[in-house]
Amino acid sequence: MKSLIAVAALFLTIGCHQETDGARATSPAAAETTPATTEPTPAPATTTADVQTIDLKVSGGEYQPASFNVQAGKPVRLNVTRDEKPTCGDVLTIPSQNISKPIPVNQVTTIEFTPQNAGDLEFTCGMNMMKGKIVVQ
Numbered sequence: 001m002k003s004l005i006a007v008a009a010l011f012l013t014i015g016c017h018q019e020t021d022g023a024r025a026t027s028p029a030a031a032e033t034t035p036a037t038t039e040p041t042p043a044p045a046t047t048t049a050d051v052q053t054i055d056l057k058v059s060g061g062e063y064q065p066a067s068f069n070v071q072a073g074k075p076v077r078l079n080v081t082r083d084e085k086p087t088c089g090d091v092l093t094i095p096s097q098n099i100s101k102p103i104p105v106n107q108v109t110t111i112e113f114t115p116q117n118a119g120d121l122e123f124t125c126g127m128n129m130m131k132g133k134i135v136v137q
Contacts, residue, residue: 091126
């Protein structure tokens with residue numbers, strides 16, 4: 001019984017002195033004073049021959065870039081690659097454009113459409129868990 005108590009005390013002592021990633025944990029009050037992160041600026045599309053091209057990557061459970069700008073009335077070409085499996089990112093949907101396309105691993109999948117009106121178009125994975133935004137100007 002004494003050895004069990006000694007082992008438990010040892011684990012508690014070690015656990016109390018561990019640090020995460022070399023930094024001491026902060027108190028909840030300190031975490032509350034940390035400024036909130038802002039949404040990243042949307043990436044611009046590359047325009048060539050009147051086609052707006054975006055290279056979109058599905059990696060780490062997110063879209064990269066997660067937001068980008070395009071112009072209304074000009075064709076958009078999304079070149080989508082996915083570098084992991086399994087993931088819910090195996091389908092990309094743009095509901096407002098009636099687009100739903102499978103995204104195979106390590107292959108470029110091209111999705112083309114022309115947004116007609118300014119505004120935000122949401123794109124998601126097939127399970128609606130990963131999300132991104134197309135800002136149409």
